[in-house]
């Protein structure tokens with residue numbers, strides 16, 4: 001579904017107008033749709049209906065408790081990368097036994113806590129981490145369920161900052177090193193080998209790289225079985241792309257079809273770790289034009305959201321559609337849509353054709369993933385509010401940060 005719909009000239013999310021949301025909760029403000037989130041999750045359920053599968057939502061894409069609790073109630077598991085994310089999952093009603101723990105630098109404390117809570121699996125990313133987890137599990141008198149994150153060395157053909165499955169990546173274990181590491185793990189007393197995983201990158205629109213990765217992973221699974229190391233699950237990671245601009249986005253069913261063909265008839269449980277594709281198109285960033293500035297080369301629409309609220313344009317030069325909430329019957333002009341932060345990289349969009357006045361509202365689309373989750377307090381800006389629309393109701397699911405919260409943990413010298 002499209003997240004927004006124009007009714008009598010004004011953009012709505014479900015049955016709520018963005019003008020009303022701005023009035024009630026202020027700007028900048030993230031707005032999510034319960035319906036869009038649910039539909040995105042259900043698309044995975046349908047695509048995977050014939051498989052013994054667990055959808056582990058990648059929490060880092062959007063970790064708001066309302067989003068997590070919605071997915072938990074729909075039956076999701078979770079892919080986490082920190083103890084903080086594990087705490088959020090549990091606070092939102094998620095189950096530890098459906099949690100997989102990824103990340104290259106899990107700390108001693110994070111491992112202890114996750115072991116005590118009996119998570120489903122640690123996705124191990126190095127030999128040193130294997131030894132660390134074995135030792136910690138030994139101290140606790142437990143066995144740690146583990147999988148290795150293998151780098152199948154396929155090029156996902158996406159932005160280099162979100163490409164993670166190449167040999168040169170800091171993530172995962174080189175394909176050639178996986179077999180010896182599995183053998184070593186099988187001999188460790190406090191390790192229980194349960195799976196294998198890979199995650200080759202993000203914003204992938206062509207299923208070919210992930211299909212090739214799945215083939216390479218399956219070849220390893222079969223080699224391992226030949227040595228008596230039987231795996232219970234195969235985790236193919238996340239990475240499916242979404243709509244930002246004009247890209248041809250396959251449906252989840254279309255994207256997964258060639259991958260599921262490769263997996264046909266396998267007995268292992270299938271795990272996937274989608275992040276962006278569950279939340280990205282289900283959220284927007286609502287912002288108000290503060291100042292219109294006519295520069296010599298461009299016009300600037302200076303808005304009240306900035307790179308600290310939505311970092312993707314500054315970080316990846318990412319495109320987000322920017323749409324006027326209420327239409328004006330005027331000719332649009334080319335605008336640089338920028339925030340108030342003191343950086344030239346602080347922009348939300350270049351050369352956007354908009355007819356706006358000061359005080360007008362803009363919706364920055366496709367901002368549900370890696371938006372609020374990557375926000376910061378740079379320039380001592382309080383973080384935005386978050387609102388979840390459910391039918392005709394808008395729920396505040398995170399209050400706007402207050403200025404005093406910004407330095408609440410700080411102190412002056414005595």
Ligand SMILES: *Cc1c(COP(=O)(O)O)cnc(C)c1O
Nearest residue numbers: 058102202238239273274275276
């Ligand atoms: C970030 C991440 C994901 C989610 O990626 P998306 O592109 O948002 O689907 C899944 N698994 C791992 C290990 C990740 O680091």
